Amino acid sequence: MQLYKTQNLIVYNSLTSTKEPFQPINEGHVGMYVCGPTVYSNVHLGNCRTFMSFDMIFRYLRHLGYKVRYVRNITDAGHLEDDLDEGEDKIAKKARLEQIEPMEVVQRYTVDFHNILQKFNFLPPSIEPTATGHIIEQIEIIKDILDKGYAYEINGSVYFDVKKFNEAFEYGKLSGRKLEDMISNTRELTAQDEKKSPQDFALWKKAEPQHIMRWPSPWGDGFPGWHLECTAMSTKYLGERFDIHGGGMDLKFPHHECEIAQAEASNGQAPVKYWLHANMLTLNGKKMAKSTGNNILPDEIFSGDNTILSKAFSPSVVRFFMMQAHYTSILDLSNEALLASEKGYQRLMEAVNDLNKLNTDSTSDFDVKAWKQKCYDAMNDDFNTPILIANLFEGVKHINLIKEGKEKISSEDLRLLNESMTGFVFDVLGLENKNDSGKDMEKLTGVVDLLIKLRNEARANKDFGTSDKIRDQLAALGIQLKDSKEGTTFSMSG
Ligand code: AMP
Ligand code: ZN
Secondary structure (H helix, E strand, O other), rough: HHHHHHHOOEEEEEOEEEEEEEOOOOOOOOEEEEEEEOOOOOOOHHHHHHHHHHHHHHHHHHHHOOOEEEEEEOOOOOOOEOOOOEEHHHHHHHHHHHOHHHHHHHHHHHHHOOOOHHHHHOOOOEOOOHHHHHHHHHHHHHHHHOOOOOOEEEOOOOOOOOOHHHHHOOOOOOOOOOOHHHHHHOOOOOOHHHHHHHOOOEEEOOOHHHHOOOOOOOOOOOEHHHHHHHHHHHHHHHHOEEEEEEHHHHHHHHHHHHHHHHHHHHHHHOOOOEEEEOOOEEEOOOEOOOOOOOOOOHHHHHHHHOOOOOOOHHHHHHHHHHHHOOOOOOOEHHHHEEEEEEEEHHHHHHHHHHHHOOOOOOOOOOOHHHHHHHHHHHHEEOHHHHHHHHHHHHHHHHHHHHHHHOOOHHHHHHHHHHHHHHHHHHHOOOOOOOOOOOHHHHHHHHHHHHHHHHHHHHHHHOHHHHHHHHHHHHOOOOOOEEEEEEEEEEEEEO
C-alpha cells in the first residue's frame, strides 16, 4: 500500500493562508509546476534555495508513493528588467552587452544551472520546458483572452485588462491586494503609456526594430509577456487545473497573481489547488539578488574562493544547512551557521555509517516505530525539515548509545532504523554521503597549507625552481595560490 494512504500530509496554501489537508485532484497523482530560472546569469545561492525547497517537496511526494509530474520551466525570453513590463529583456540585454546571440546567453546559463543543481544532488524535473519553445501556445492563449474580452490590442502589443477581469473574477486574491488600493497607490499613466490602466500587464509586446528576440504573431512581430509562459506551459503539461504551483515568495506578486488572472480569463476556473511559496535566503540580513550584487555563487562556496566565508563548504553541507530551516522561513547565510551545519552533517553521516556496525540483541531499548512516525509527522506538517532533522538526531543519540553498549536493539528494529534513517537522509533530504566534505576537506586544506609553507621556504632560499613547481603543479590540479601582503591563500576550482 502506498504510504500516502496512511500519512496525512498537510500543506500551507498561500491562496487561503491556511494549512490544508493535501488531497490531489486525481488520487495517487500529483501535478506540480515551479517557476524556473531566468537564464541570463549564473544562479546564486538564493535561487538554489527556492529550487531546493521544491526538490525536497518533490522527493517527499514521491517517497509517499505519489506519481508526480514535476514541471519546472526555463525562462529564456520575455522577462523584462523591471517586473512591470518596462526596460529591456534581461537576456537580450546580456546578449547586447556581450555581443553574442541571445541563445548563447541562454545556453551558457542553462548549462551552469544544470551543473550547479547536479552538484547539489537535485532530481531532474519530469519536464523542463522553455518559454521560446512555447510561443505558439502563448499566442493561442492571448487570442482566447482577447476573444473573451479581457485583453485589448494597441499598436501591436496586447495588454491584459485588469479592471475588466476584476469585474468578473477577483484580481489580487493570492497576494491579498485590492485593485482599488493598487490603483490609488500607483502613479498616473503618462502620455507615452499605451495601457488603459497601470495595473494592466503585457501579454504580447511589439518588438522595436532593434529588438533581437522576436516572433511573428497576429499583432505583428513581438515577444510574449513574462507571466504568460507559465500559464501556457503549466496548462499544456498539467491541465487547466492542477495540484501544486510553487516559486519564491517574491513571485507572488505580480507574477503569480497575473498567472491566475490569465488562466481564469482563458479557462474560467482557478488553475491551482495549492500555491506553495518558498522564503528567501538572505546575506547580511538582505535578500540575495542578482540585481543588487548581494549574493554568493554556489561554486564560490564549494571552492572557498570568496570574501564572506572562512573556508570551502561541500554541496551536501550547504544542502544540510538549507534543510535545517523550514522552507517558508527566511534563512540567513553566515560563516558560523555553515560551520555549525558542517559539524551536524558530519555527526549525522558518522551515525549513518555506524548503522551497519551495530550489534543486535533479542530486545530493544529504543522504540524505533514511534520514532519513525515522529519523523513522518514532521514531514507531514508542511514539510517541516528542521523538526525532521531534530528527530534524526534523536536517532543519532540512540545509535551512539547502542554503539557504546549502553542500549540494546533487536535485529528487526535495526533493519527498520537503517531503512528509515537512510530513507529520510538520502531520499527525502537529498543529502549525499560524500568524502569531499568535512574531514576530507580539512585534510586537503592541511596538505595545501604544508605545500605553501614548503614553497615559502624554497623562495626564502631563492630556490625558485622548486617554488614555481609547487605553484604550477597545484594549479594543474585546479588549486590556485594567491600571494598577498598578508601571506599566501588558495582557492579551488572544478
Ligand atoms: P529568477 O531567475 O530571478 O527568475 O529567480 C528564480 C527563482 O529564484 C524564483 O523562484 C525566485 O523567487 C527565487 N529567488 C530569487 N532570489 C531568491 C532568494 N534570495 N532566496 C530564495 N529564492 C530566491
Ligand atoms: Zn512563472
